Amino acid sequence: MADEYQGKTFKSGNSVALRLPKGMGIPEGIEVRMVKESAMTFRVEPVEAPRRKIDISGFAGKLPGFKAAPREDFEERPSTIARHKALSGE
Secondary structure, three states: OOOOOOOOOEEEOOEEEOOOOHHHOOOOOOOEEEEEEEOOEEEEEEOOOOOOOOOOHHHOOOOOOOOOOOOOOOOOOHHHHHHHHHHHOO
8 A cells, every 4th residue: 555645835935835744754855857657647857967076176285294296197288387477586
């Protein structure tokens, strides 16, 4: 026997909304996709969020006593070299 819940739609801004009871076990803050299957029949499914990347470039040099190894396979762009020279007064 499936769990059964009763609810009532209401207006929220320019949308029609329906509260989902906590007893349904849907976590708060999850992004969902709603798929209309027929009149008054729809499916709600989670949206797979893309993996987020963290930019750690701002952490360089923040660790006391840490000195990054020089990258031998890396050549700086001429524009970057010129900017460094301009900032250092060369």
